[in-house]
Amino acid sequence: MFLVGLTGGIASGKSTVSKILSDLGCQIIDADKLARQVVSPGAPAWKKIRQHFGDKVLLENGELNREKLGEIIFADPEKRRLLNSLTHPEIHKAMLWKVFSLFTTGHPFVVLDIPLLFETGKVLPYMTYTVVVNCSEDQQLERLMSRNKLTEEEARGRMEAQMPLAQKVKAATFVIDNSGSLISTEKQVRDLHKKLQSSKAHWRLRLIVTSVFALTAGFIFYLLY
Template sequence: MFLVGLTGGIATGKSTVSKMFRRLGVPVIDADKIARDVVEPGKPAWKKIKETFGDEMLLEDGHLNREEMGRHIFSDENKRKQLNAITHPEIRNAMFWEILFYFLKGYQFVVLDLPLLFESRNMLSFVSYVVVVSCTEGQQLQRLIARNKFSKEEALQRIESQMPLTEKCRMATVIIDNSGTEEMTEKQIMDVYKKLQRSRAHWPLRIVGWSSIAFVMWLALKILWSVF
């Protein structure tokens, strides 16, 4: 099995592309969903956030106040780095177990929806292909304002906190132009899907993976044999 990194700028349409991949039967691991899960009340990341940023970042029911946290970290890069240092290890661990699950299920490839793939670089060395979802700067700004009800200044602040979209496109294996109709985007996804299906990148990784599993099983049996 090989991994496909899916990224882009905020509000460029990664969620739309993820849904299209899912409709084709491709497993998609959503880093944003995992990021929400790992900060649920009582979890380790939630406790660290509470200790680091205080109770004012929490709602009355104990859940993270995302709007307040957003205002807090997007105006201060150091605080954003603090939050990332708390959440990113938890996100990576959760992603690992999902990847292992799909590997054991025998899938050829899995898509990792990673908004900050290039910014964090934590998973970049593990992906065989990088798909970047792009649109025009004007569309990105308008979509973000409409989706999140941000002011223009708030929207620009969030866009500028990420790596420029043009730079991400330069590092992409494939670019999905999401500036047109949904049908146009879907056609591009189908072309990418066929290309990934033809790839043989999964064979070396699968051989190594199964060899590792076989070694662990052999070692466990040897230990049990020595005990009994």
């Protein structure tokens, strides 16, 4: 099994591409969903967030007040880095378990939907291919303002908190242009899906893993008998 990293910029359309891939039968590991799980009330990351940011970032039921927390971290790069340091290790741990589970069931590849794939760089070395969902800066700004009900200044602040899309595009294996119609995006994703399905990368990786397992088993058998 090989890993495909799916990313983009905020409001570039990554979720749309992820859903199309899921509809095509791809296994998706969504970092945003894992992020919500690891900060559920009482979880280790939740306790650390409460310790560093206080009860002001919690709702009455104990869940995170994401709007309040977002206001804090997007206005202060240091606090944003602090939050990432508290949550990312837990997200990566949960992600690893999901990857292992899917590996044992024989899937040829898995798509990891990670907003900050290039920014953090932690799991980037393990990706066989990377996919960036791209659109123009004006489209990104307009979509973000509309979706999150933000002012232009607030939206630009959140965009600037991430690596520029143009930089991600240069580093990507594949690029999905989401600046046009949904039909155009769907066609590009279907073409990408065909390329991933035809890739032989999973056979090379399985051969390596099988060889390592066989050598380890042989060594243990030698020591025991």
